[in-house]
Amino acid sequence: MSNPAERNGLLIVFQPEGRRGVFPKGITILAAAKDLGIDLASICGGMGLCGKCKVVIRSGGELLNPLTSSEMKCLEPGEIKAGFRLACQARGVSGGRIVVEVPEQSRSGKQRLLVEGRPVEVELEPAVRELVIEVSKPTLEDPLADFERLLKSTGLSELDQVDLQVLRELPAALREGGWSVAVIVHTKRGILMVRPARSSRGLYGFAVDIGTTKLAGYLIDLRTGKVLSVASSPNPQIPYGEDVISRIAYASRSDENLEELHRVIVEGVNKLIEDACRSAGVDASEIVELVAVGNTLMHHLFLGLPPKYLAASPYPPVVRRALDFRASDLGVRILPSGNVHMLPNVAGFVGADAVADVLATGIHRSRELCFVIDVGTNTEIVVGNMSGMYSASCASGPAFEGAHIKFGMRATSGAIERVWIDPSDLSVQYQVIDDVKPKGICGSGIVDALAEMLNAGVVDTMGRIVTRESQRVREGSDGPEFVIAFKEETAIGKDIVITQRDVRELQKAKAAMYTGASIVMKEAGVGVRQIKKVYIAGAFGLYIDPSSARRIGMIPPFPLHIISQVGNAAGTGAKIALTSLRKRLECGEIVSKMRYIELAAHPDFQQEFLAAMYLPHLELDRFGDMVEKMDNLTVSNKHKALLERLMRRENRKPKCDDQTCGSPIKNG
Amino acid sequence: MSNPAERNGLLIVFQPEGRRGVFPKGITILAAAKDLGIDLASICGGMGLCGKCKVVIRSGGELLNPLTSSEMKCLEPGEIKAGFRLACQARGVSGGRIVVEVPEQSRSGKQRLLVEGRPVEVELEPAVRELVIEVSKPTLEDPLADFERLLKSTGLSELDQVDLQVLRELPAALREGGWSVAVIVHTKRGILMVRPARSSRGLYGFAVDIGTTKLAGYLIDLRTGKVLSVASSPNPQIPYGEDVISRIAYASRSDENLEELHRVIVEGVNKLIEDACRSAGVDASEIVELVAVGNTLMHHLFLGLPPKYLAASPYPPVVRRALDFRASDLGVRILPSGNVHMLPNVAGFVGADAVADVLATGIHRSRELCFVIDVGTNTEIVVGNMSGMYSASCASGPAFEGAHIKFGMRATSGAIERVWIDPSDLSVQYQVIDDVKPKGICGSGIVDALAEMLNAGVVDTMGRIVTRESQRVREGSDGPEFVIAFKEETAIGKDIVITQRDVRELQKAKAAMYTGASIVMKEAGVGVRQIKKVYIAGAFGLYIDPSSARRIGMIPPFPLHIISQVGNAAGTGAKIALTSLRKRLECGEIVSKMRYIELAAHPDFQQEFLAAMYLPHLELDRFGDMVEKMDNLTVSNKHKALLERLMRRENRKPKCDDQTCGSPIKNG
Ligand code: FES
Ligand code: FES
Known part of the structure; x- marks a missing residue:
């Protein structure tokens, strides 16, 4: 007993594996086994009903709680004498060393x-x-x-x-x-x-990520864990308001409006289920559970809960905890008696999607400090590790999903997804999805375009399109614009351009994200250099070029080698919660470890937002380090000069030629 | 520790009352307190959530289980040190003496x-x-x-x-x-x-007894326990079959039929609720819980469970345990999120109504042997006491409710409810409900009439109407008949008579009941003299003259002074389960203590039934004792002679002039 861990905590050793761990007092043997990855059957999920989790206590039995009434029922007198316990019932209550043997019949043989x-x-x-x-x-x-x-x-x-x-x-x-x-x-x-028993019916689950703009669903075989099909669709609530604030306003106008938004989203999910089932050849009534994630508003509308108070300080949600409902009670068309599980919310603007992001990236179990950004119409940001997390949600708007951008489109066939601009002659190269003639430009292309325009000096740090001697920079119907593709090259018989108005939209969106990141990191007391792992999530986040994102100041200047792109992390989190009960239960732990920051109410918000409108930022020294070390970018002299000029006037209030710019409202 | 109870069991003393009791190991302090009638708050009903059931253990703390996690949460460290426990969590696990103090703040002050x-x-x-x-x-x-x-x-x-x-x-x-x-x-x-909080809405409950023939409902104020109104109606399923077998047959023919019987009975209960609410001026949405009892078939049809297998050996019901459902899931129109509680069934033909009978009479807590008969279209019989009970259900048919009797009617205005016949001249006296001219004869009048006809020698022990020199005994259109009231006296312009066919119906009904009683008592190993308390229940049971019932052999010859008439005991049981959670929980205990006897499968059934067709019985010595001591009956010599004649041929098979007689089918 010389090990201090053993003196203070509880060392549990599992035989015959020999795997061991130190645990807090009060933990059940079952929880310890799961934590160590020991295969131990628990058909009733630890309710003390099935009696399948029998283990033999080889030593340290005196450190456990007395036999519970479940054990009295499930264990034979002979077994009790032989030291058997139910792993889900036996808890280590005093410090010391417990040796547990898992007999063969208590193994589940799980994949x-x-x-x-x-x-x-x-x-x-x-x-x-x-x-x-x-x-x-x-x-x-x-x-x-x-x-x-x-x-x-x-x-x-x-x-x-x-x-x-x-x-x-x-x-x-x-x-x-x-x-x-x-x-x-x-x-x-x-x-x-x-x-x-002899019916050949399947056992399926459905994980769905209800985004403000997009729904994504995954049909999963619960016997194998395999994803059988994936379906996605626009959120059918878009006609009722593009962003969360306008949908809250619509839903709060009358009970009928709320009922309508509820019905519409449930039907949207039902269509997704149908699509996924059709392509996998599965009958929807064989789906026994659906796990849904979304931001707090989507959560509320999916359940038909009034979202009115989400819109006013102090923004309390109706409910925080995880919930389970009978599918038919919600009108979800799977097995009518099937279950709908909603992951827990954190707060009014940080929802189950952020919890799912954490679950998918595992940062709540990481020792290293991590940074997660889930880019979407609302962008979730989480910073932290196993000892605690800080989170916020920024209303970044749908610009990076192609909306409000003159030639913006979704990332489908014909979308420009990569852009390179030669600073010397402003010639443009681009890459189009499916290698066809371009029809528009999708999120990752837009980020690239802005980064390259900045690099080539076509826009200045304040986001102004700068007059250049080039046919690509010109005055269009909406003011100055930059031509990415001339109409001869396109499939639409028109030039594809980035307008001054587009740049303003992108500035606001990226400023919202950067401001969120910056305030969360400040609240967490964490600087860029302390972050060891960065996850960019969001369907769009999978295609974005992180160096472009960094160049326009959408994210803080993290070194590229610590950045991973993890795609739809919220959807992945939903899949994980669907396939692993243990992970699902970790969501409670995530919520309790997570502090969230109400950005709109934060005293620094206004100033941070205005400074972040600059490309990459008003306070260039924040990015200075990066600017030097940028892996694949040579900053042009011209650009450097612009940045330096800016540095000299950093005390001046920003001046903006776009009248909507500079209004740091939640849904700018 | 000289008291053997203390040595073997657990003596728990409550202070300051000083009340004490010996309990089995494993009992919670809360359960012991309730059992002794100690007032102790338990808002969460003993789930360890509310923390209201705090008690101080004055001595014997070492006999209790260790602190549970609920107690860790609900008790302050200072309280734990001072010996506080949650009464619902603390269980006596070893034998000995525990002294518990109930502090003032843990009292609920309940009525x-x-x-x-x-x-x-x-x-x-x-x-x-x-x-x-x-x-x-x-x-x-x-x-x-x-x-x-x-x-x-x-x-x-x-x-x-x-x-x-x-x-x-x-x-x-x-x-x-x-x-x-x-x-x-x-x-x-x-x-x-x-x-x-300031809404003036009520808090009501509804108890309903779903009889095969009749529904009875009670609207109760759950804040005071007062019955606000009572409603009753015929069971709207009657058109689908009068008895349980024909309804099972109908429901089993197709899913639609089952659905129809389910819908019809739920609507019947909804009408009952409406009626009761209307007369009490209560809004049905203020009813938060409904407790329903009925026989197993009524239970199944109310829930829409298939009753098919109730009709075939070994008659398994779909479910036995008590159940709770959301009212709207059943279509019951109270508060939609309100609860519908179904008391547990015992077996295929002994349902929640028998459990409710026991709850209402309290025989499961009695030391003395008790006998309960709940008379109806199905008649439930329970014999036993706190150490165990035997039960059966007999298909007695609706004759005693007035059906299948030529002038039978329900016990409403104009019904003959009492009959006296002078054996010397066969003159008849009767009593009519509301003292009006008679329109027919109700159950209690029918029992009286048969008993008096037997007494006067108008029918013999085999149930034959015997020719007598009297204008009251005559040949009618349906064979021999006896005139109770001549048409000049009646409100219907017709003589009111008891026909030979009526007598046959009554014989079959009473034989079914007696056979049930006799077989249950035989299985329980109990004779008439060992029974110390008899309860006659059933709406009709409240008006019946017990001595008449005894004279025709409808019940065994119990002394009159031990017989109580308790009215609708099933309905009372439902009311009790609605107003007392403790009593509701006792139903589980009742079911586990109750053995039931499948009469139709019993080897003695056929023979017992045939013998019980006699008036009062083939084996007259069973009634001999009573015949001597009958309190208010002088057995006429003529009658005695008849009985004696019968005694001499007791080895002969009975011969019956009615072709349906003697067929001991479940629903004769
Ligand atoms: S997991 Fe089922 S009894 Fe322990
Ligand atoms: S009754 Fe609520 S905690 Fe014991």
């Missing part, structure tokens, strides 16, 4: 799967399990009721929740299956379905 | 009310409670979500079930109420409603 590209390894352990059970037939000597007979055979006799539909279908299922049935059990909601 | 005419005193403690709570307003410093804020103020932070509708209405309720709200909490289902 492990790596979620593509994620640093998080997830053990396949959905909240919904399928137990195949032989039920004894009733006789005159043993005429027990069907349901009690079923529970007896599953070892779930203590279960006191029953879905009415399950009861209605039970007698037929038992008899059609010849008393051999598959029981679909949900950890929280109990039995969701009973069907004949 | 006690006596259910009218019942031996059971019930403490008003419904499963639904209303907590009036001041919630702190959200601020920028404390912007907690509305729901979490509410839970924090109620002390229910661990609650993990939320009704979607509650969440939807919560923000408005909090703000309309000026952050002062009434929270309606159900022990099992969590929060059912939140409304502004």
Whole structure:
């Protein structure tokens, strides 16, 4: 007992693996086993009902709580004598060393799967399990009721929740299956379905990321963890308002409006489910659980909760905790008795999507300080590690998703996705999705274009398009513009240009993001150099060139080698929560470790936002370091001169030739 | 420690009352307190959430389980040091003596009310409670979500079930109420409603007895326990079949048929609720819980569960345990998020009504052996006491409710309810409900008439109407008949008679009941003399003359002074379960203590039934004792002679002149 960890905490050793860890007092043996990746069966999810998690305490039994009533029921007297406990019931209550043996029959033989590209390894352990059970037939000597007979055979006799539909279908299922049935059990909601064991029906889950602008859904086989199909669609609420504030305003006008936004989004998700099912050849009624993430407003509208108070200080959401509902209660068209799980919210403007981002990147378990930015119409920013996290949500608007940009479009065939401008002659090269003639320019192309225009001196640090001797820089119908592609090259018979107005939109969007990042880091007391890992998320975040993003000051000047692009992290988080109960439960931990910052109410917001309108920033020394070391960018002399000029007037208030610019409202 | 009870069991003493009791190991202090009638608050119903059930352990703390995690959360460190425990968490695990003090702040100050005419005193403690709570307003410093804020103020932070509708209405309720709200909490289902504290809305419950033939409902104020109004109606399923077998057959023919019977009975209950609400001036949406009892078939049809397998050996019901559902899931029109509680069933033909009978009569807590008969279209019989009970259900048919009897009618104005026949001249006296001219004869009148006809020798022991020199005994259109009232005396312009066919119907009905009683008592190993208390229940049972019932052999020959008539005991049981959570929980105990006997499958059934067709019985010595001692009956010599004649041929098979007689089918 010389190890201080053992003296203060609880050292638990698992045999025969020999794996060990130090844990806080109060932890169950089951939780410790899961944490160490020990395979240990727990059919009832740790409720003390199934009796499958039996372990033998080889030493240190005196450090555990006394036998619970569940153990009295599940363990034979002989087993108790031999030192057996239920891992989910036995808790280490005093410090010291406990040696636990996991017998072969308590192994589940579960697969492990790596979620593509994620640093998080997830053990396949959905909240919904399928137990195949032989039920004894009733006789005159043993005429027990069907349901009690079923529970007896599953070892779930203590279960006191029953879905009415399950009861209605039970007698037929038992008899059609010849008393051999598959029981679909949900950890929280109990039995969701009973069907004949020999039916060839599947066991599927659906993870959905409800974005302000876009929905993305993943159909997953819960028996293998495989993603069978992916579907996405625009958020059908867009006609009711492009950003969160206008949708809150619409929904708050009347109960009917709220009901309408609720219905529309549920129908949108139903269509997504249909699409995904169609392409995988799956019947939607075989989907037993849906996990949804979204920002707090999307969460509220999906559930039909009034979002009115999200719009006014102090912005309280209706509910924070994770929730489970019967699918039919929400009108979600999967198995009617199936479960809909909503990940928890953090606050009025930091929703379950931020929680899912953390879950997907695993920063809540990281020792190193991490930075996550999930780019979208609302951009979530999280900074922190296992000891705590700070978060904020910025209303960055849909510019980087192609909206409000003259030739903006979604990242589909014909979109310019990469742009290079030669500073010497302003000649442009670009790359088009599917190598066809361009029709427009998508988010990553827009970021590139702005970065390259800045680099080539076509825009100055204040975002003004600068007159140059080039046919590409000209006066258009909307003021000055820069031609990316002349009409001969395009599929639309028109020049594709970036206008002064476009630049203003992009400045506002990137300023919102940078301001969020900067305030969160300041609140967390963290500088750029302390961050060891940066994750850029968001569907658009997967294609963006991080060096371009950095050059325009959309993100702080992190070294490129620590930046990873992780795609739709919120969707990935939803998938993880769908396939791993343990990870799902970690969401509670994430919420409790996360402080959030109400940006609009922050005293520095206004000033930070105005300074961040500059390209890359008013306070150039923040980027100075980067400017020197930039990996693949030679700053032109001209550009350098511009920056230096700016440095000299850094005390002046910014002056803006665009009348909407400089208004740091939530949805600029 | 000289008391053997203390040595083997657990003696728990409550201070300052000084009340004490010996309990089995494992009991919680809360359960012991309730059992002894100690007033102890338990807002969360013993879930370890509310922290209201604090007690101080004065001695014997070492006999209790260690502190649970709920106690760690709810108790201050100082309280733990001072010996505080949560009564719902602390269990006596070793034998010995525990002294518990209940501090003043843990008293609830609850009313006690006596259910009218019942031996059971019930403490008003419904499963639904209303907590009036001041919630702190959200601020920028404390912007907690509305729901979490509410839970924090109620002390229910661990609650993990939320009704979607509650969440939807919560923000408005909090703000309309000026952050002062009434929270309606159900022990099992969590929060059912939140409304502004100053709203003048009521808190009502509805208890309903779903009989095969009749529905009876009671509207109860859950704040006072008072019955505000009573409503009753015929069971609207009657057109689909009068008895349980024909309704099972109808429901089993197709899913649509089942759905129809389900819909019809739910609508019937909804009408009952409307009626009761109208006469009490209550809005049905103020009803927060409905408790329903009925036989197993009525239970199944009310829930829409397939009753098919109730009709075939071994008659397994779909489910046995008590169930709780959201009212709107069943289509029951009370508060949509309100609760519908179904008492547990015992078996395929012994349902929640028998459980309710036991609850109402309290025989499961009695030391003396008791006998309960609940007379109806199905008649439930329970024999036993606190150490165990035997039960059966007999298909007695609706004859005693007036159906299938030529001049039978319900017990309303104009019904003959009492009959006396002078054996010397066969003159008849009768009593009519509301003292008007008679229109027919109701159940109690029918029983009287048969008993008096037997006494006067108008029918013989085999049920034959015997030719006599009297204008009252004559040949009618349906064979021999006896005139109770000549047409000059009646309101219908016709003689009111009892026909030979009526007598046959009554014989079959009473034989079914007697056979049930006899087989249950035989299985229980109990004779007539060992029974110390007899309860006759059933709406009709309240008006019946017990001595008449005994004379025709409808019940065994119990001494009259031990017989009580308790009216609609099933309805009373439902009322008790509605107003007392403790009593509701006792239903589980009742079911586990009750063995039931499948009469139709019993080897003695056929023979017993045939013997019981005789009036009062083939084996007259069973009644001999009674015949001598009958309190208010002089057996006529003629009758005695008849009986004796019968005794001599007791080995012969009975011969019956009615072709349906002697067929001991479940629904004869
Ligand atoms: S996990 Fe089921 S009893 Fe422990
Ligand atoms: S009754 Fe609520 S904590 Fe014990």
